[in-house]
Amino acid sequence: MSETTREAMEYDVVIVGAGPAGLSAAIRLKQLSPEREVVVLEKGSEVGAHILSGAVLDPIGLNALIPDWKEKGAPLNVPVKEDKFFYLGESGKVGIPTKLMPPLMNNHGNYIVSMGNVCRWLAEQAEELGVEIFPGMACSELIYDEHGAVKGVVAGEFGRNPDGTEGPGYEPGMELHGKYVFLGEGVRGSLSKQVTAKYELDAKSDVQKYGLGMKEIWEVSPEKHQEGRVVHTMGWPLGNNAGGGSFVYHLENNQVYVGFVVHLGYENPHVNPYLSFQQFKHHPYMKDLLEGGKRVAYGARAITEGGWQSLPKTAFPGGALLGCAAGMVNVPRIKGNHNAMLSGKAAAEAAHSAIEAGRRSDVLEEYDRDVRNGPIGKDLKPVRNVKPIWSKYGLQASLAMGGFDMWTNTLGFSLLGTLKHGKTDAEATQEASKHKKIDYPKPDGKLSFDRLTNVSFSNTNHAENQPAHLKLKDPELPVKVNLPKYAGLSQRYCPAGVYEFVKDEDSGEDRFVINFQNCVHCKTCDIKDPMQNIVWTTPQGGDGPNYPNM
Incomplete structure (x- = not known):
């Protein structure tokens, strides 16, 4: 615990992260007990600012949480009308018959949505029930009680100098204590990593696997728009260099979500996921769709892909891991939001029963059992072998x-x-000498764009007079090891251009530069760095991307 003196506030349940999991937990707690004191802390400038997802939403979680969501105006406005799967070659495509696929792959009854807007709506429902939601409040530290259980978090610390010292406008933040603390930080959350390590939550699970998902919103010509159409592709341009594929979702107002996922277990350090995404848009099928349109937004985030066998224990002394903090994405379905909502509901019910029984700060074993034996486990277990195959x-x-x-x-x-x-995705990375360089076409500025131009469409901003939130365990490793051994792969795997190697004008020696202001909080560096030398931490609250409709 920090030596800094802070004010403390007491709650029944403290929830970190205003995503679908955290907000669902807050809503369910208030449904069960209106007098319960519940707070949700969100690092984004507003609810939804850091939410990025495909997304085709299976409403099973929403049905369970708020059965009358249609009457209450939930922004699920575009039901899926058509499902298409294509295997792409460089100049053509082959359709994969949907009839050959198991019923679980059918998108009938699902909706194309902006999860950012769904979360904004969920926040409204939560606040109507009396939940306190504080955006712009990054949670930078966990607080433990005398028995070693999590009892709260530090949130809202501002004003440190770049060297970490307290600046003239320093604000120490507050301690928020709860009988239980729920971590719904999303993929590779910094606090979730800490509790997983401290309590060895992953001791009996397989390694976690990840993908990098990149997404643009396009406005296309009305004659090319087919509202309710869902398209997934595999194959070109990744070939044998990496696993992954694309999604193309036609929502309302002539807008299309164009996304590309690259599995981070690739071996060749010359792979550039971002440029693969840009290259994909030049396929004749995509070119025909996008020409004459315009890109209006861009973003990126990591995706948990380990599935059933990689689920850690989801309950720890004093709290629980929710949704993507634990890894509940169904990889072949490319869906995890429904499980995130179900996990929030289940955690809330477990905490409610525990508090009613006079318990606090113990392990919610009933929540972990529900995750494995309930609808989440039933969704993840049948598809558990697709990713490893x-x-x-x-x-x-x-x-x-x-x-x-x-x-x-x-x-x-x-x-x-x-x-x-x-292997982990970091361990899967091989030396550059074993692989050929990949010649990616230069973005044309019409269908494809350079990284920094695209990052400007994520509305990303970080105050420059704060400590860099991307920490190096050993500052010398990037130049001494990663550059000669792995061809400096951080300058390629990052979809926001955060990392670069530059030559010093005087000495001619290479220098590693971290442009943390560009960071879109995707966490890829924390995952893929082969030396596990980069640690992603939270910047000041409110900093980062400000996604409008992702």
């Missing part, structure tokens, strides 16, 4: 073997059992 044997094997395994799982069994992922 893809990682180990490639796309074609994943389509064949993974599809077969999903079909058998619908019948209640799997001939493959539960496959292991093997």
Whole structure:
């Protein structure tokens, strides 16, 4: 615990993160007990500012939480009308019949949404119930009680100098204590990493796997727009260099979500996920759709892809991991928001029962059981082998073997059992000398764009007079190891141009530069760096991207 003296506020439950998981937990707690004191702390400048998702939403979580969501005006306005899957070659495409796919892959009954706007609506529902929501409040530190259980967080610290010392306008922030603390920070949350390590929550689970998801919103010509159309592609331009694929979702107002996901377990350090995304938009199918339109927003974030076998224990002394903080994405369905909402609801019910029984700061074992044995586990377990098959044997094997395994799982069994992922994404990275460089086409400024131009469409801002939130364990490793051994891959895996190697004008020696002001909080560096030398921490509250409708 910090030596700084801070005021403290007491709550029944403290929730970190105003995403679908955290807000669902807050709503459910108030539904069960209106007198319960609940607070939600959000690092973004407003609710939804840091929310980025595909997104085709399965409403199962919303149905369970707020059954009359339609009457209450939830922004689920575009039901899916058409599902298409394509395997892309460089100049053409082959359709994959949806009839060959297991029923769980069907998007009938789902909605194309902006999860940022869904979260803004959920926040309104929460506030109507009496939940306190504080945006712009980054949670920088955990607080433990005398028994070693989490009892709260430090939030709202501002005004440190770049060297970490207290500046003239320093504000120490506040301690917010709760009988239970829920961490709904999303993928690779800094506090979630700490509790996972402290309590060894992942001791019995497989390694976690990740993808990098990048997304643009485009306004296209009305004659090209097909509201309710959902398209997924695989293949070109990634080929054998990396796993991944795209999504193209036609929502309302002639807008289309164009997204690209690259699995971060790739071996070749010359892979540039961002330039692969930009190259993808020049495929004849995409070019025809996007020409004459305009890009209106850009963003990126990591995605948890480990699935069932990578789930850590979700309850710890004094709290719980919610949603993507634990990793609840169904990879073949490319969906996790429904499970995030279900996890928030389940955690709230467990905490409510515990508090009613006079408990506090213990382990909510009933929540962890619900995650594994309830609807979340039933969603994740049947698809558990798709990702490891893809990682180990490639796309074609994943389509064949993974599809077969999903079909058998619908019948209640799997001939493959539960496959292991093997290496972490950082460990999967091989030396540059073992691989050829990849020649990516230069962005044309019409369909494809350089990183810094695109980052300007994420409305990202960080106060420059604060400590860099991207920390190096060893400042010498990037130049001494990562540059010669891995060709300085951080300057390629980052989708925001945060990292670069520059030559010193006087000495001619290489220098590693961190442009933290560009960071869109995707966490890729924390995941993919082969030396695990970069640690992502929270900047001042309110800093980062300000996504409008992601």
